Amino acid sequence: MPFDLAQAIRDAAPGAVVNVPAGAYAANLLIDKPLRLIGMGKVVLDGQKHGSVLRVRTGGVVKLAGLMLVGGRTGLAGGGVALEAGELEMLSCTLRFNEAPAWGGGGLCVRGSAKARVTQCRFEGNLGRQGAGVLVDEAGQAVLRDCLVAQNAAFEGGGVCAKEGAAVELFGCTLADNKVLGDAPRGGAVALGGTMTRAPKVTLSHCIVAERTRGASLVANVEAWPGSLALTHNLFPEWCQALGGDNRFGEPLFVGEGSEPYFLTRESPAVGAAQPQAYGAEDRDVLGRARGQPGDLGAFAFL
Amino acid sequence: MPTRIGQRLSVAVKDRTVSRAEAEEIVQAARAERKWTPALQGELSTFVMKHGSKMDAQAKAVLEDFISSSRPRADLRDPLALKEHRTDVTWTPVGPDASLFVDGITADDVMQGYIGDCYLAAGVASLAAADPELIKKAIKDNGDGTFTVRFFEGVGEGGRARQVRVTVDDDVAKKPGGEALYLSARDGKEEWPAVLEKAYAKWKGGYERIGNGGFASDLFQTVSGRAADWGEVKDYKPDALWKKIQSTTSRHRPVAAGTFADNDPRANYSGTGVHGDHFYTVLGATEEGGVKYVTLRNPWGMDEPTGNGADDGVFKLPLTDFVKMYENIEFGG
Structure with a gap:
């Protein structure tokens, strides 16, 4: 009898582990209790354009590991994962080709007071009106570590968008080739903007932010009600020198071809550029490889 | 000078x-x-x-x-937040004989402007239909041509909601032809829809920031201070959805619904009089001759399926059509 994922989630006791056998599953599921969903092999959850792949609304912690979430499309927010309440831990997941055209967060949307901790994940080819890869809104919080955010497209915040009182931290991530379109495109990689009464906080550290096409604003902070932006020890394109700080500026020199075009070449200024002790012995890159010392900027370790 | x-x-x-x-x-x-x-x-x-x-x-x-x-009117010199969206507009007072409210507050007052905030226009009309007193309480006329709108921030975010007060003047943006660019009232002398939207835009960072899509439920929360609920239409069994609409509107709570995107394969709006990628006010749920209907309003204040009387944007859809044509639905708390 084929594995019924929806039934397995319904039957699972709060806090239970659901091991999902390798395979492709049509999925537009609501997770409303603490749960661990673990892919056993190659597991694809396909939203089939019929809504978010997963909506998470719980008081506890939901953990997702080893899943590929594709084909989500919602008129709300969060085509891949819509985190509406509770906490989400996502490890080694890929969110690809998901859409939230009406609002945003093609890959992931975090809103309300929800919190997401995202490690070694990929956000690729997602679409959203704002924050095509990741949208963090209201008082949501997200930490992305060792993640690849690439080739996503939005009107505002091609990679990541933080709004209202959101807090977003990116460490050791690669944001590359994200796009902003429309009449007033803003924030090819990252956009943030608050309100009269609260401001989002965004920190980027040890990241590579790269665009093949020079855009109006790679990292955009809304002028009227700006958010708090801290950029430390990242690699940005040469044309972004105005960002200043202790960031580096130049071409990241990706491999640029093959199955992992954002691998670093030996000549890349990101190689060995991490601050001493930035990564611990346990730290891994997006592929799960040891970071080494002193370590490299971005999602991929150079080996 | x-x-x-x-x-x-x-x-x-x-x-x-x-x-x-x-x-x-x-x-x-x-x-x-x-x-x-x-x-x-x-x-x-x-x-x-x-x-x-x-x-x-x-x-x-x-x-x-x-x-x-003469009644002097304050000029707040609208901040950058309200200027950046369009530069080829003129900002002028609604008019010397304008009034915040004319003949009460109704959904029919609300006419969406030329930015992509149908969620807000439909939401404002939903609030007007469900609980006009709420709008009346939210907007204070300062008597000098300025208005202070009270919103709630942080509703549904776990902590205690905070009140936010935003003061705007009554200047409205007009296109070169004299047409209102943003939200306006069907009666050109009525100010409240423009004032409410202007304050919301100022609070959120400008018309550009609110004119890029959004949730009606956000507006419900920020005006009422009560947590809203939202979901996809397909999450409900049709009869249960119909009952929820009926019970929510009869409790004087706002409801709004959004259609699928224009290019979404799940719906084809050609020739239906309903538009894709658009938000509508949900005015109620009725049953006639054993058929269940949902009553809706286009926030444009016009443009509706044929056979629904005067073209005021209000129309009835059989429930069976509603669940096929609408993707998400949002309920005020």
């Missing part, structure tokens, strides 16, 4: 006398000012006090009558 009215006053006293005709000219010049501010009123009052002895009695009476009857 001297004001236009100041320059006219200087001319008037040059020959050391002010005739009635000159006084009337001055009043006309004052009325032609883009905005009759307290500063301009003060300037004219000072002029009458200082040069009253040089005027004949009729001229002085004309000026004093205008000063006592």
